[in-house]
Amino acid sequence: MKSVVEWISTPKDGETENGDLALVRKDEGNATLLVVIDALGHGPQAAAVARAAATLVVESCFPAGALETIEALHERLRGTRGAAVLACLVAGHKLEACSVGNVEMRTWRAHLPIVLTPGIIGSQLRKPRVFGGELPDDDRVVVFTDGISARFVLGDLRALSAAETCKAIMKASRRAHDDATVLVADFAGR
Numbered sequence: 001m002k003s004v005v006e007w008i009s010t011p012k013d014g015e016t017e018n019g020d021l022a023l024v025r026k027d028e029g030n031a032t033l034l035v036v037i038d039a040l041g042h043g044p045q046a047a048a049v050a051r052a053a054a055t056l057v058v059e060s061c062f063p064a065g066a067l068e069t070i071e072a073l074h075e076r077l078r079g080t081r082g083a084a085v086l087a088c089l090v091a092g093h094k095l096e097a098c099s100v101g102n103v104e105m106r107t108w109r110a111h112l113p114i115v116l117t118p119g120i121i122g123s124q125l126r127k128p129r130v131f132g133g134e135l136p137d138d139d140r141v142v143v144f145t146d147g148i149s150a151r152f153v154l155g156d157l158r159a160l161s162a163a164e165t166c167k168a169i170m171k172a173s174r175r176a177h178d179d180a181t182v183l184v185a186d187f188a189g190r
Contacts, residue, residue, distance in 0.1 A: 002188045090135060
């Protein structure tokens with residue numbers, strides 16, 4: 001599937017550095033890896049943890065699955081303050097995802113059993129739960145940190161582009177007391 005991915009990430013009000021980060025990797029076979037990181041806390045120390053996680057994702061073999069990405073990040077972030085992370089791999093019409101902590105995901109059309117695993121990447125981690133399923137043609141995936149209120153209605157934003165949807169969610173649902181990130185990925189047909 002072809003994808004268009006956009007994101008917006010902003011630090012907590014009063015901070016200059018952001019502990020949230022979004023990453024996208026694509027290969028020539030149309031696999032797309034989406035990773036959203038929310039390092040615990042705010043400011044420079046949280047930003048350093050997010051950058052360490054990002055470095056691992058960028059340097060790792062691709063396409064790694066969602067579980068493999070989460071496990072590698074857990075090892076890389078040991079001894080740090082840790083992070084909440086969602087990793088999602090879309091290959092063809094198959095979506096596989098794993099989320100530890102409170103980074104959430106929604107889809108517009110797919111009916112997926114989205115399950116968050118309690119814990120902290122790099123510190124306290126139970127066995128991560130992987131979820132997934134079939135991603136219909138022309139579907140939209142939205143991934144967001146807890147700096148975004150989950151009260152938005154995705155169907156209300158369907159007519160907007162991925163970039164416009166990011167802006168609309170950030171404007172209406174951002175919590176100023178936390179770092180906030182929203183990623184929108186549109187996947188086009190066969």
